Amino acid sequence: MKALDIIVVGGGMVGLSAALMAARQGLQVALVEAHAPKPWQKEQPDQRVVALALDNQALIDSFGLWQDVLDRRAYPYSTMTVFDAVHSTPLRFDAGELGRPYLGHILENDALVEVLWQAVIHESNILLYCPDKIGSLHETESEVRIGLQSGVELSARLAIGADGASSRVRELLGIATEDHDYGQKGLVAFVHTERTHEHTAWQCFLDSGPLAFLPFGEHCCSIVWSLSQTEADRLLKTEPEVFCQALDSAFAGKLGKTRLLSDRIAFPLRRRLAKTMIQGRTLLLGDAAHAVHPLAGQGVNLGLRDVSALRDAFTASAGKTGDALDGAQLVRWARTRYSENTVAALAFENINRIFSNDNVALSLLRGHLLGIGDRIVPLKNAMARYAAGL
Ligand SMILES: Cc1cc2nc3c(=O)[nH]c(=O)nc-3n(C[C@H](O)[C@H](O)[C@H](O)COP(=O)(O)OP(=O)(O)OC[C@H]3O[C@@H](n4cnc5c(N)ncnc54)[C@H](O)[C@@H]3O)c2cc1C
Missing domain, CATH: 3.50.50.60 (FAD/NAD(P)-binding domain)
Structure with a gap:
């Protein structure tokens, strides 16, 4: 040898x-x-x-x-949209602005x-x-x-x-x-979405934690939902329809009504x-x-x-x-x-911490941060380049 x-x-x-x-x-x-x-x-x-x-x-x-x-399966996303449940101005990163056809791929x-x-x-x-x-x-x-x-x-x-x-x-x-235990779990599943995801990786900040909808087929998304351990354990056990109602409400119905396509699993964060x-x-x-x-x-x-x-x-x-x-x-x-x-x-x-918090001052700050981040092009492009690994 x-x-x-x-x-x-x-x-x-x-x-x-x-x-x-x-x-x-x-x-x-x-x-x-x-x-x-x-x-x-x-x-x-x-x-x-x-x-x-x-x-x-x-x-x-x-x-x-x-x-x-x-040859197995990978779905490109050309836009990343970050928004929060309260403020209207989202932060959008477009691959086109970086001269690329996409920002990355979602794969298993x-x-x-x-x-x-x-x-x-x-x-x-x-x-x-x-x-x-x-x-x-x-x-x-x-x-x-x-x-x-x-x-x-x-x-x-x-x-x-x-x-x-x-x-x-x-x-x-x-x-x-x-070590730092966030006291949260990441709940993951595949859902059918009523509206198409527009090849966008969506990240919504909620008081309880971030919720991502990642494109995985025409009307299908992989969701990664950060929740308190108690809430995650509760939502793992609810009926699929009840789960989807909670999901649609958390995501402000951005992609219309959802339907569960897989088991739900959760992992500690x-x-x-x-x-x-x-x-x-x-x-x-x-x-x-x-x-x-x-x-x-x-x-x-x-x-x-x-x-x-x-x-x-x-x-x-x-x-x-x-x-x-x-x-x-x-x-x-x-x-x-x-x-x-x-x-x-x-x-x-x-x-x-800033974006998943019900503190009023932080809530105001995050609205401003998203708006500012979207308007200052060099800052936005720097963030997009980091996320895309360029
Ligand atoms: C359910 C779930 C969902 C996730 N979702 C996301 C996500 O959406 N985005 C994201 O970025 N990350 C996510 N993660 C985290 C992501 O999977 C990890 O960051 C990634 O797998 C780390 O890769 P790794 O190769 O370092 O470790 P691992 O994938 O953990 O691989 C470690 C390997 O070492 C082997 N091993 C362990 N002990 C020994 C030993 N004593 N001797 C020999 N071999 C050993 C294991 O069998 C395993 O194959 C998720 C994790 C889980 C569990």
């Missing part, structure tokens, strides 16, 4: 992308994943959707896989994971250990040793923990996290930021490093940006020192990504 360069723990969207990226740079990779992914189903869409920004679409395209994603977690998984299993530079789990992690001066629960022992020059918000890699390294993204020769990526509020669908985008930035660090390092895994570049990568992810996580949280 060839000596390993990198062991990636976790084969979600971020770990699979990291493994592929490293393998395509000529590095020898082992990928450890606890469960083989459940297959994408044409007839039963995965409720966990992603608003994939253009820079992350480019990352998937660089693997030669974007067409495979489109299962579809992207399946496409990446298929590529990983055919990649000669990747050894796959699945189903298996990390059991131990020890570092020596020059390598990381990882013991798997199956008894397999692996060693490599670098380890990557991409094993999600409850990361075992992070725990084994003793890296502390800064919390911010969890690891204190560092590097320790010794191990890196944390994706939700293992930063689980954030799913406002504007940016959570997954941050994780995939970790991967793109790591590719740039490998390339720069190989150019300078002849070694893609040079420590100084990795430390620089971790510092930059840590500050960008922290700023983004806190920005999402502050937007949520």
Whole structure:
């Protein structure tokens, strides 16, 4: 067996992308994943959707896989409209103003994971250990040793923990996290809408939290509704008609009457930021490093940006020192990504705090902010560029 360069723990969207990226740079990779992914189903869409920004679409395209994603299912959106329940002036971002045909695509977690998984299993530079789990992690001066629960022992020059918000890699390294429980759940489902969504990703701010309608087919939207835990639990159990009445009322009937097309599921919303993204020769990526509020669908985008930035660090390092895994570049990568992810996580949280609040002063402020944001074109374009990943 060839000596390993990198062991990636976790084969979600971020770990699979990291493994592929490293393998395509000529590095020898082992990928450890606890469960083989459940297959994408044409007839039963995965409720966990992603608003994939253009820079992350480019990352998937660089693997030669974007067409495979489109062959399954992905819906472009060319406008993003942000409004609140009280004020009339919405904030609208148009792809045309940025000279683009669209701002991003809505796609299912299962579809992207399946496409990446298929590529990983055919990649000669990747050894796959699945189903298996990390059991131990020890570092020596020059390598990381990882013991798997199956008894397999692996060693490599670098380890990557991409094993999600409850990361075992992070725990084994003793890296502390800064946690904030929003006391909310994100309720997700697919609904039929009476009016067409106009290829727009809608984000409505309510006192209780944001409600997104994301285009998913002609008269179909994926909704992501942030609610107090009690309200989410209540709405999960109500009759479909009663649920849709509450939804239509919250969304001010913008797309007409809705009809439920799927089960409803809810997941707890919390911010969890690891204190560092590097320790010794191990890196944390994706939700293992930063689980954030799913406002504007940016959570997954941050994780995939970790991967793109790591590719740039490998390339720069190989150019300078002849070694893609040079420590100084990795430390620089971790510092930059840590500050960008922290700023983004806190920005999402502050937007949520200002816009999802029944405080009268904040309510007045948000109306002004939306109006101002819409009128100041350079500010609006800067926000649109950030959301689209340009
Ligand atoms: C229901 C739901 C809806 C969501 N909706 C949105 C949304 O609308 N917008 C948005 O931006 N985000 C959303 N999110 C969050 C988004 O899914 C995550 O940000 C994203 O999946 C993170 O990707 P990841 O690869 O870092 O982690 P994960 O997707 O969590 O992948 C981690 C992987 O590691 C594996 N693993 C875990 N422990 C071990 C171990 N010990 N050994 C080996 N492997 C292990 C797991 O099996 C898993 O495959 C949602 C999440 C949920 C649950």
